Amino acid sequence: MIPQHHYVSCVGCGTRVHAYDSTTFSCPNRDCMPEVNHVLQKKHVITNQLWDRRKLEDSANPFVRYRHRLLGYHRALNGNQTDIDYIERVSQLDGILAAVDGTGFAETPLTVETELADAVGMSPEQKLFVKDETHNVAGSHKARHLFGILLNLSRESLKHPFAIASCGNAALAAAVVSKAAGVQLEVYIPTDAEEVVVEKLKALGAHLHICERREGEMGDPCYLRSLEAVKNGAIPFTCQGPDNGLTIEGGETLAYEIFDKWRENNDSCHHMFVQVGGGALASSSAQALAETMRREPLQVLPRFHTLQTRGAFPLARAYDRVVRLIDARLKGEELPELEAYKDDMSVEERAAAHDAGAVNQRLIMADCIRAAWDSTAVQSVIRYACANKHKFMWPWESAPHSIAHGILDDETYDWYSIVCTMLRTGGIPLVADEAHLQQAHDLAHQYTAISPSATGSAGLAGLLLMQEAKAITDYENVCLYFTGIER
Numbered sequence: 001m002i003p004q005h006h007y008v009s010c011v012g013c014g015t016r017v018h019a020y021d022s023t024t025f026s027c028p029n030r031d032c033m034p035e036v037n038h039v040l041q042k043k044h045v046i047t048n049q050l051w052d053r054r055k056l057e058d059s060a061n062p063f064v065r066y067r068h069r070l071l072g073y074h075r076a077l078n079g080n081q082t083d084i085d086y087i088e089r090v091s092q093l094d095g096i097l098a099a100v101d102g103t104g105f106a107e108t109p110l111t112v113e114t115e116l117a118d119a120v121g122m123s124p125e126q127k128l129f130v131k132d133e134t135h136n137v138a139g140s141h142k143a144r145h146l147f148g149i150l151l152n153l154s155r156e157s158l159k160h161p162f163a164i165a166s167c168g169n170a171a172l173a174a175a176v177v178s179k180a181a182g183v184q185l186e187v188y189i190p191t192d193a194e195e196v197v198v199e200k201l202k203a204l205g206a207h208l209h210i211c212e213r214r215e216g217e218m219g220d221p222c223y224l225r226s227l228e229a230v231k232n233g234a235i236p237f238t239c240q241g242p243d244n245g246l247t248i249e250g251g252e253t254l255a256y257e258i259f260d261k262w263r264e265n266n267d268s269c270h271h272m273f274v275q276v277g278g279g280a281l282a283s284s285s286a287q288a289l290a291e292t293m294r295r296e297p298l299q300v301l302p303r304f305h306t307l308q309t310r311g312a313f314p315l316a317r318a319y320d321r322v323v324r325l326i327d328a329r330l331k332g333e334e335l336p337e338l339e340a341y342k343d344d345m346s347v348e349e350r351a352a353a354h355d356a357g358a359v360n361q362r363l364i365m366a367d368c369i370r371a372a373w374d375s376t377a378v379q380s381v382i383r384y385a386c387a388n389k390h391k392f393m394w395p396w397e398s399a400p401h402s403i404a405h406g407i408l409d410d411e412t413y414d415w416y417s418i419v420c421t422m423l424r425t426g427g428i429p430l431v432a433d434e435a436h437l438q439q440a441h442d443l444a445h446q447y448t449a450i451s452p453s454a455t456g457s458a459g460l461a462g463l464l465l466m467q468e469a470k471a472i473t474d475y476e477n478v479c480l481y482f483t484g485i486e487r
């Protein structure tokens with residue numbers, strides 16, 4: 001019998017799935033316990049070898065360089081492939097990606113942006129790191145997530161179509177990666193999908209399904225239709241963690257590249273800002289950060305901040321509710337009863353509680369929680385949140401609008417690990433209005449050589465809010481993601 005060095009388990013209910021079962025993507029208990037936060041996560045039982053730096057290949061391709069940390073690699077070995085077979089397969093797929101899209105996977109730049117730092121009022125001693133993902137496959141980080149899924153699939157799974165609900169970068173990335181793999185992609189798009197994206201998807205050979213909102217239905221209709229396709233046998237080729245937990249590991253390589261660069265240059269970073277829509281980018285970064293701090297800690301644990309728009313900020317709402325319960329527990333009070341699927345504040349009040357004026361107060365609370373992270377008070381509340389998703393995360397009630405339209409997801413699908421990472425690191429959720437998002441976009445274009453979309457530069461709006469609140473001291477370094485090229 002092969003010793004089980006890896007396994008996959010559900011964060012919410014604890015159900016274990018065999019690590020080499022390549023047909024299970026979401027927790028089998030999702031439907032029977034809908035109030036629990038079911039997300040499958042891979043776990044490595046023996047980790048020392050996976051983190052052995054001597055095993056890091058001198059390859060620019062993150063799927064080769066970090067392969068020992070990827071379940072997809074261990075599945076290949078378990079399927080009687082050799083290390084060389086795996087590397088050859090990645091390089092063969094990469095060659096097709098380059099032919100389809102003009103680029104394959106390679107480490108993306110982490111630049112120190114001095115002019116931008118100056119423009120946002122940082123001192124010359126502070127470093128502003130920007131991870132530029134705009135020239136990655138299909139122009140954003142989404143392809144990393146999806147390529148990670150692809151490497152986890154068996155030959156048998158590749159006979160099924162792939163399904164995704166998206167009309168932006170995720171769909172484009174899915175179309176490019178599916179084409180490279182020779183698999184049919186079914187894309188579920190809204191009625192108002194951008195013409196330029198629709199044309200590109202068609203050119204890449206994807207089948208498009210236009211989804212209208214149905215009377216009385218809660219949640220995104222494209223997402224609901226894609227779930228139906230999965231029930232009918234399609235592979236969930238998506239960046240949404242609860243539907244496919246394997247989407248996270250490809251995204252983790254992005255954060256590993258950042259951490260390795262800091263290590264190489266003896267740099268440290270005090271604040272990371274991540275823009276959040278469905279939450280895969282933030283969740284991957286959060287999990288890579290946690291794994292890195294366990295195995296080979298960074299000099300400084302950065303505060304992990306998130307940024308959403310005033311259009312929709314379900315993650316900030318969930319964070320607030322968790323904090324409210326922790327606050328009560330830390331004070332020894334009775335836990336307040338939270339109503340499921342219903343906020344007790346208006347959208348305007350809740351948004352105002354996340355702007356620049358509220359930042360310093362929030363950081364004080366965040367520091368208290370970070371210090372008490374291991375306490376029963378905090379741990380009992382986060383377990384409670386994981387078991388009672390319906391009281392913390394539910395689809396946003398109104399149809400949102402923003403120039404950062406790529407982060408307007410109704411729901412932050414992988415919210416739990418992001419909230420935990422914010423609490424654990426002393427980070428906070430920020431909510432930006434349109435003026436800040438526009439300003440961030442303008443500054444990115446004016447002071448850097450990178451050309452992100454308004455979604456891609458949204459993390460910078462978080463930094464602007466923190467700077468307004470004078471919440472970053474003049475020796476602290478900051479890191480942002482610019483991902484999603486301007487089209």
Ligand SMILES: [Zn+2]
Nearest residue numbers: 010013027038
């Ligand atoms: Zn579960």
